[in-house]
Amino acid sequence: MSENDRVYLVASSIIATLGVPGKVKPLEKEDLKSSPESGETDGEIVLRKIKAFLTEKALPETKKELIIRTLQNTLTSDNLNKITAGETQLKRVFNKIVDDLGRYYKIGLTTDFTGKLFNEMYGWLGFSQDKLNDVVLTPSYVAKLLVKLARVDRNSYVWDFATGSAGLLVAAMNEMLIDAKKHITSPDELARKEATIRAEQLLGLEVLPSIYMLAILNMILMGDGSSNILNKDSLHDFDGKYGFGKITEKFPASAFVLNPPYSAAGNGMIFVEKALGMMDKGYAAIIIQGSSGSGKATDYNRRILEKHTLLASIKMPIDLFIGKSNVQTYVYVFRVNEPHQADDTVKFIDFSNDGYTRTNRKKASINLKDTSHAKERYEEVVQLVRFGKDKLNYLTEKEYYEGKIDPKNGADWNQAAPIDTRPTFEDFNKTITDSLSWEVSSLIKRQAEDENRLGKITSPLKQKLSNVHWRSFILKDLFGKSTRGKRLKSEDRVPGSLPFVTAGETDEGVSDFIGNNVTVFSKNTITIDMFGSAKYRNYNYGADDHIAVVHTENLNKNAAIFVTSAIHKSSHNGQFDYGRNFYAKDADALRILLPEKEGQPDYELMAFIVSEVKKLVIKGLVDYTNKLLKIYSTL
Template identity: 75%
Template sequence: MSKSIEPNIADLANGWLKSYKLDYKLEQEPLNIEIDKALSDYFTKNGGVGANRPDAKLLLKDKNQNYYPILIEYKGYKDKLVKLDANGQVDNRNAKSEPNFKNINGFAVNGAVHYANAVLHHTSYTDIIAIGMTGYKDEAGKIQHEIGVYFVSKSNFGVGQRVGDYSDFSFLASANFEAFVDKVKTLSLTQAEIDKLKEQREKEIDASLVKLNNDIYQNEKGLGENDRVYLVAAAIIATLGIPNEVPVLEKDELKSHTYVGGRDGDILIQRITAFLGKKNLPTEKKELIIRTLSNTLLTENINKVENGESQLKRVFTKIVDDLGIYYKIGLTTDFTGKLFNEMYGWLGFSQDKLNDVVLTPSYVATLLVKLARVNKDSFVWDFATGSAGLLVAAMNEMLIDAKNTINSPEELNQKEIKIKSEQLLGLELLSSVYMLAILNMIMMGDGSSNILNKDSLIDFDGKYGFGNTGSNFPADAFILNPPYSANGNGMNFVEKALSMMSKGYAAIIIQNSAGSGKAKDFNQRILKKNTLIASIKMPIDLFIGKSSVQTHIYVFKVAEAHHKDDVVKFIDFTHDGYTRTNRKKASNNLKDTDQAKERYEELVNLVRFGKSKLSILSNQEYYEGTIDPKNGADWNQTAPIDTKPSLQDFKRTVGDYLAWEVSNILKQQSKIGESLGK
């Protein structure tokens, strides 16, 4: 391989920076405390902990006083500018969603984007410019160089977007920087790209959660199941911060002192109290959160100091290092749902009560939301909210609809606030799960106001829990994955919720026996006031690893009695296009192997518009029929098999018979011919 000309490339590029009179810093020089600390905290390009040193770095400010860290990495070989993956993204992760150090080390842009993620992860900066430059000497000994400029931001989940073509660094000069920032601001991702990046990041979250949980499980003794959940919740809340109000808690602020008031647990509780104090939550909710977390954070064992460090500091550091980037870049995913499933998966519980808490996969949550026809003006509630995954999915759908239909930025901002504070309500009885729901909605941007720690069947009167406490919540969309051990497999929740609604739609996922006899009485009463629109049979392995019950989704039109001639759409969706596995070490246990996304889209359209939307699914999988509203046990029908032979069948049978006859005659003749020949 030819000799690297990296020193020549660095000399050329740094010469440009000098000529633009920019205050740039080289590899060993400090830039500012926050960025330098982030780079040294982040795993090095080769893995492990240590110093990360971009070849050059600077901090530039635009006219609105927004700062942009600029991180530059040089290489000195031809074709070593950037390595992209099959999707055209900077390829810094391998198939297992772990850092791909070969690419990070070997390519200029990949290294710069890696550094940019360190800054995104560990500082308050949300928009970073990553620049890679490489080159070689041609036959005449002249340097040929190429430059890659990428925008790494919270808005693109840290993956990075290419900005444009540049032949030098003059876009950084003060005269040109504003125009460059304007160009960066016009970079936007399509919804399909956002979904793809989210999917990619979610795989990484899964890998990180497994790693973190394995670590805590094996190395941290004396922590009960709830302690782990509360520790993660506390670490996340303390490190979210509120700009200009409550600073992010840094790892080195935990000094592992032993006096009351100065212990690591005390410091965490102080920061969490300050954070919640700025969040406009009801006083009793704040007190409940602080009391619950204090029971774990202030125990003697977790604050005991060994080798100069408490167990709490050690676990806090692991959580921030492994998970920090995912919640700091604002992933609107059911983050705590993943967390919850991972945590409880490790514990191997046998108690029925906890086995009953099975969280809905995010793509199924989105399906329920679409079947319930949720839009920006919906008022959505969930009577067994778990970690709030269904409400997060509803909120995402509402925010996307608002963004697509409201053109005024000011009006959009007001609508987003209203969606989060007034248009979602959830009820959860189990206190550890309730804490997860609150954390999830706080992380998703404060949709936690009306998450209530109440028994929805006994204690809930249909009113707001916060804000308009005297008013009824005007629900017009109901989504639910109930505990299947409840009466009628959970249809008791459905009856209660629908009885409190005057319009709208409902979509519930429930054990299939609820529709074939187990909930007969509930179903008869429900149909007196509501119409069953669709009954969808879901894959048996939908909740693989958690539960193997057969589930159905039932979709209702609310406040309109079911008539015996009303058409019900019966859909067999057991082949949904996904292949699921339950391997602990698999990088991805859910694979789209047969047009899964398109199938889910078709399913929503079939339920809403009927048979005209039938395309991928077969006639055997879609059947329109009727039910007897007084029966209550005939909800799980399938397309009848036609046993009457058609003319085509008759022709085929006759054809087969004649072919057999001819074949026999020919064989006979052949035998006669053989015997005559002898």
């Protein structure tokens, strides 16, 4: 099947199985007979059921004819109705759809389900690389945000000039119906209002035929088939009038929502200029590539500001469209038909942290997790745009800024809260501390090198080292079986005070401080990470499953430090990397060289050696500190 045929066949199969209670019986699998008889082929049976459904839903005749005409060629094609092994390809596909999807859309659909369905079908359409950013579905929670920012209510007239699969219009319809139920108590009046909302208060335009059919299907699945979804080029073929029903009347738009194709002129701002120019009043909320507000659409932006007011500029998360597109997006909010003045205040919001954690794992059941009050944060953004900084709660003052733009500029829409660059005491303190830390570490390193090279080691230590007898020991025989922690993904970590050890040399492998309920390993133990790097821990800590913990709790502290060096010398040998990790079982079998006395590890000698080396290090540090004190006392 061609790409478009695949989309049309899925749409046809779903529509045919919906039915209308008491009026149109849903098409069942057994209704398809795979008959070659004219008028009784599987495709013709599906088509008749679709016609009956659309007629009963009281769609405008022209719209019904357009849908049937679009689907008919696919459903009646010889290829799909050819009988092989007793049944047609159409029946096999129909059965698969009913079996795999029917249980979802027959029990009541949600925008989450339809969003996943349409994302999948978008993938079939095989858009060229330069068109990928032009056909990205707006996530349902972002669609809801745009609708609220555009102040949609039961009396709004909402349109979308690049409607895609109609996700924004579905969100608008839901918001309008919710508001109607909230304010209308009469059942008859509410029923009339709901019918009006569906038939007269929504309008969308989509130029690509295959995506247009997805928009039609989306509206039908969400309980509406009567809205004005037009298969037209909004920039060249649309005059602002209804497409069905009141075809001679102008659509009285009062709310505009949009996620435009970014390849269009001005990164899509050409759609904004035209739509707002056809409105008399209301509000608009668009999500668009950020560069449109910082230089790629200056001419469009200037002309827009001559007639309309920019109320807010909202920086969205960079991974908002993860797996589909990789662009920085902004949401711009406008008041229609009121020229922007130089003294108008614009609300700039950095919404990079929206409370959601996103992944792009194909086998994951959930790729979107609310990890930090996401729903509350989205509602807060709506309140901030409407009422100002008094609504700050989850967001900080660093993420909210009220400023000005130059209406004649057009490239200053992406501002952020100004940063105070005056250095403070804390800045000076950090700079000096960093500098001293480097100098101290350099001094210690140089001193250690000098001591080793010149043999300037204290005589007791030198004497002890010359008499050391070394022996190989298996780590498990000395300290028992090593243990390991449990995997804790970064998005699941709760902030707290317990050091959490993963791997690496930075910060001794401590990647985070957590408050999760995990196994706590006691101080005076040794960890070996996935690369074989051994570290002595003189504090309680948690660890992930790539960390082997050697239980030296009962060992003298200085002796444990000696053992750490011996382990590191044996394990950190380049054998272990991302391809071959060091595990707890490797620790158990690890052989290390230690000083021995009568066949046993000489922990007393180990502790003495470490103690003497510490004295050397401390002496060097004291000497250096005295030098520094003399220098700084003259400043």
